[in-house]
Amino acid sequence: MALLTVENLSVGYHTRKGFLKSVQGVSFALAEGESLGLVGESGCGKTTIGMSLMGLLPENAAVTDGRILFEDTDLLKLSKKEIRQVRWKKIAMIFQAAMNALNPVHRVSEQIAEAILAHDTEISEETAMKQVESLFEVVGISPERMRDYPHQYSGGMKQRAIIAMALSCNPSLIIADEPTTALDVIVQDQILNAIKDFQKRLNVSLIFISHDIAVVADVCDSIGIMFAGQLVEYGNVKDVFDVPMHPYTRSLLASYLTLDKDIVQLDSKPGETPDLVNPTPGCRFSERCTVSKAACSLNTPEWVEISPTHKALCNQFK
Amino acid sequence: MEVRKFILKRFIEIFIIFFVILTVLFLLFRLAPGDPVTRMVDPTLTPEDSQYLIAQLGLDQPIGLQYLYYIKNFFTGNFGNSFHYGVTVSSIIWSRLPNTIILFTTSILLSAFVGIFLGKIASWQKGTKTDTWMTLGALVCHTLFLPWLAMLMIWIFGFKIGWFPLNGMISPKIWMDPSSGFWLKSLDVLHHMILPLATLFLIHFGSYLLLMRSSMLDTLKEDYILTARAKGLEEKTIRNKHAAPNAALPVVTSVGISLAFSLSGGALTETVFSWPGIGRELVFAVSNSDYPLAQGSFLLIAIVVLMANLVVDVLYAYLDPRIKY
Amino acid sequence: MTVNQSTQTSKISVRPAKRFPTIERLKEGWSVYKENLIGKIGLTLLVIFALMAVCSFFPPLIDPMYHPMTGVDPLITHSTGPSWRHWLGTDFIGRDILCQLLAGTRIAFMVGISAAFMSIFLGTVIGMIAGYAGKIADTLLMRLADMIMVMPTLLVVLILSSLFGQLNIWTIVLLIALFRWPGVSRVIRAQTLSLKERPFIEAAKVTGASHFRIIFRHIMPNVLPLSLLYMTFRVTSAIIIEAALAFLGFGDPSTVSWGMMLQWVWKTGHMFQAPYWLLPPGICISLLTLSFYMMGRAMEEVLDPRLRKEVAQE
Ligand SMILES: Nc1ncnc2c1ncn2[C@@H]1O[C@H](COP(=O)(O)OP(=O)(O)OP(=O)(O)O)[C@@H](O)[C@H]1O
Ligand SMILES: [Mg+2]
Numbered sequence: 001m002a003l004l005t006v007e008n009l010s011v012g013y014h015t016r017k018g019f020l021k022s023v024q025g026v027s028f029a030l031a032e033g034e035s036l037g038l039v040g041e042s043g044c045g046k047t048t049i050g051m052s053l054m055g056l057l058p059e060n061a062a063v064t065d066g067r068i069l070f071e072d073t074d075l076l077k078l079s080k081k082e083i084r085q086v087r088w089k090k091i092a093m094i095f096q097a098a099m100n101a102l103n104p105v106h107r108v109s110e111q112i113a114e115a116i117l118a119h120d121t122e123i124s125e126e127t128a129m130k131q132v133e134s135l136f137e138v139v140g141i142s143p144e145r146m147r148d149y150p151h152q153y154s155g156g157m158k159q160r161a162i163i164a165m166a167l168s169c170n171p172s173l174i175i176a177d178e179p180t181t182a183l184d185v186i187v188q189d190q191i192l193n194a195i196k197d198f199q200k201r202l203n204v205s206l207i208f209i210s211h212d213i214a215v216v217a218d219v220c221d222s223i224g225i226m227f228a229g230q231l232v233e234y235g236n237v238k239d240v241f242d243v244p245m246h247p248y249t250r251s252l253l254a255s256y257l258t259l260d261k262d263i264v265q266l267d268s269k270p271g272e273t274p275d276l277v278n279p280t281p282g283c284r285f286s287e288r289c290t291v292s293k294a295a296c297s298l299n300t301p302e303w304v305e306i307s308p309t310h311k312a313l314c315n316q317f318k
Numbered sequence: 319m320e321v322r323k324f325i326l327k328r329f330i331e332i333f334i335i336f337f338v339i340l341t342v343l344f345l346l347f348r349l350a351p352g353d354p355v356t357r358m359v360d361p362t363l364t365p366e367d368s369q370y371l372i373a374q375l376g377l378d379q380p381i382g383l384q385y386l387y388y389i390k391n392f393f394t395g396n397f398g399n400s401f402h403y404g405v406t407v408s409s410i411i412w413s414r415l416p417n418t419i420i421l422f423t424t425s426i427l428l429s430a431f432v433g434i435f436l437g438k439i440a441s442w443q444k445g446t447k448t449d450t451w452m453t454l455g456a457l458v459c460h461t462l463f464l465p466w467l468a469m470l471m472i473w474i475f476g477f478k479i480g481w482f483p484l485n486g487m488i489s490p491k492i493w494m495d496p497s498s499g500f501w502l503k504s505l506d507v508l509h510h511m512i513l514p515l516a517t518l519f520l521i522h523f524g525s526y527l528l529l530m531r532s533s534m535l536d537t538l539k540e541d542y543i544l545t546a547r548a549k550g551l552e553e554k555t556i557r558n559k560h561a562a563p564n565a566a567l568p569v570v571t572s573v574g575i576s577l578a579f580s581l582s583g584g585a586l587t588e589t590v591f592s593w594p595g596i597g598r599e600l601v602f603a604v605s606n607s608d609y610p611l612a613q614g615s616f617l618l619i620a621i622v623v624l625m626a627n628l629v630v631d632v633l634y635a636y637l638d639p640r641i642k643y
Numbered sequence: 644m645t646v647n648q649s650t651q652t653s654k655i656s657v658r659p660a661k662r663f664p665t666i667e668r669l670k671e672g673w674s675v676y677k678e679n680l681i682g683k684i685g686l687t688l689l690v691i692f693a694l695m696a697v698c699s700f701f702p703p704l705i706d707p708m709y710h711p712m713t714g715v716d717p718l719i720t721h722s723t724g725p726s727w728r729h730w731l732g733t734d735f736i737g738r739d740i741l742c743q744l745l746a747g748t749r750i751a752f753m754v755g756i757s758a759a760f761m762s763i764f765l766g767t768v769i770g771m772i773a774g775y776a777g778k779i780a781d782t783l784l785m786r787l788a789d790m791i792m793v794m795p796t797l798l799v800v801l802i803l804s805s806l807f808g809q810l811n812i813w814t815i816v817l818l819i820a821l822f823r824w825p826g827v828s829r830v831i832r833a834q835t836l837s838l839k840e841r842p843f844i845e846a847a848k849v850t851g852a853s854h855f856r857i858i859f860r861h862i863m864p865n866v867l868p869l870s871l872l873y874m875t876f877r878v879t880s881a882i883i884i885e886a887a888l889a890f891l892g893f894g895d896p897s898t899v900s901w902g903m904m905l906q907w908v909w910k911t912g913h914m915f916q917a918p919y920w921l922l923p924p925g926i927c928i929s930l931l932t933l934s935f936y937m938m939g940r941a942m943e944e945v946l947d948p949r950l951r952k953e954v955a956q957e
Contacts, residue, residue, distance in 0.1 A: 084552070088550045097541045101545045103542040104542070104564065106560075118555075151639070335789065458933060461929055463925050465887065465905060466921075470925070472914070528940075575826075578792070586890070601801065605892060612805050616798065
């Protein structure tokens, strides 16, 4: 049974230019202990999906359609108080801008203990601190540094501390939003290993957001490729990598697999993200697609099932 | 940076600033049109007295030596004699200083605390009626013309309603009476202090409110607030524990910057309420061409501003762990 | 105040100037400004005061007794309340209070705008030079700014007036300007520092533009909106300082300013008897400064909400 089922989720932002439909009709499911990677270029709506799951969308955002079933309750229907109890206890999130995710005026250990204490009123402060200490060991920071303030940490240490924080309440789902973007390559690697490690060991479900398809291939079981607010290909990592169907996926994979720069832009022309305020009724990728036909920009694309664990949103295969 | 190092650095900076002010004032007093001797020595004194004073202040020496005399006299607390009062300037200043400090400190603390508190609330209710009214009220209070507000206060609460004395700091009747004890006397001072305090408070709390409000709104956009929300903390905890301490930092900084402004306001308030402080003495001295008194009280006001700045820096250093550790 | 300067300024966003930077920005800015309630109130107040300033030229033309300084009603020898002949009443020697109030508006505008303009000019130039030149020039200029910033302007001007005698209105304006630039220059310096790192400045350097040209052609257009914002706050403080000086009796005796009117009420002991005389000048000073202050705050939101912090201290 799936731990999380997202059905037809659509989210938009009210902006000066109009209602920006940044996520449209996204559906996916996640089993317990499974990890899903969401990949796509900047602005395609990855963070927006993550925030919807946490119920942390900004004020100008609105969920226009869909359901988010988590352990059989629709998160979108919960009251503020109820969703607060889900946060961190059930679903934790490692934010994109993790460098600033720690409050500069409080000690790191206090900030982690705070999460534990907020969700478990029984526990004493000392016990919470003990737990923080063991969490520090899990993520590989010396517990001596617990009482430091965030500015005394390096970027990699901050990121580890945040992972420790995400693990602190034993959530069943962790959303990691580009957890390694701001770090240098070696530290990136260490952090990724730490994530893979705890994910397998603690058997927690993971949604891993990234713009780097290679990283997702390394970390996740299944993958969702996003373009302009839509999921365009979704399936098992192996299936998608073996037989990429959507032209956008192919272009992403081409740039990952080939070292020869000439064939990088195989199925895609460079271009801007399409207008999300007035999106075309047809395929949103059609303008950048090298194999598109005239009909592509007119007809709404439909899902094509390639195998039970692999599908793509493209009219080419009809 | 370590706190001690930070404070030491600020102390040295402030000391240098003070020395420059001291020097500039010296030069101004010599450069201004007219005779520096008649400016520093009461023309109505007997020749012997004035000779003595000239020698003491070094006014018969070449300018370089005069400067040394000036510095030495400053550090020994010798500012010459007031023309008007006929006594030493330092004795006048010392008797006025506590009165200024009482009024100044209470008004700053009170307005900062209330302003920060209300600003926090306003920012939390951004866009609501409460917020709009608080912001508008703060704007209006902050731009009220201080001497005018002071006069209104006296007119309404002193004259019309008669709750408070019209001016001064003590009622002679109570202070002359040997039977009145410490508490009665203190109560009397408090009674006199309420109107000037209210005036200064009204003028200042608005700017702290506005500052805290916008600082809070900025802080609420920070990522660590998002983290706090994601942790499932209650809104009240997020506001008081995560947002407010960070938002208060720039406000503390600005308290430091606005101290000078507050002292000008203090001088005006003291003048209108006849509160016997240094600011009023300065205004009085300037109006009556009592140069030694003007010089002395100005220097002391400069010291008060600089010291208060130092206090604010220390406070800041203790609030911000980025300095502390 | 030294501490969070850098963190604060790094957030300020700057766009490189476009081809018609002023026109484009003004249009864009106005559309945001229009929606701001506080901005609208401020602008309305300002327009009212501007009308008052214009009106101040007319009463003396009607009858010489309406001259704000020298016109005395021959029938009146003491302060009288509002009447048909004198809408706001007269002062202690029978001069018309309304006429004084109108004339005061003119003075307030003159003092406020000219002092603000000068201090902004100084602050902008010094800030750009300090930020652009860096090194010793930067250190020296900013230390100087720190020093001036901690001095209470009103009291400094008081001391100067005791030494140099009666100050006329232009000297007062000049002094206010001289003591009010540091706040501006610090912000402009920070802005310049962040601009300096921008590609378009680098590009200008590569093409061999002179420092002078880079500062005035490339940096200045980008910091001007910020200067303009500060100007509104400086107008406020200049008006207040002038009024306070006049109130204490150190104004220019040949002009009628609102502060002067308040001094007359106070010094002639009419504070309790003549509310018709006490109220108008105070209301005017407060409302005019409020109007500039409100416009400044609205403009702040137009420019960048992040800039708020340092401003509200005057
Ligand atoms: N608060 C907001 N107000 C208005 N529009 C927003 C807001 N947040 C995001 N958007 C818009 O929504 C779209 C999706 O944004 P989102 O942050 O989800 O993208 P992303 O895939 O996470 O991109 P990145 O890889 O850069 O993090 C973008 O076009 C963005 O401009
Ligand atoms: Mg994102």
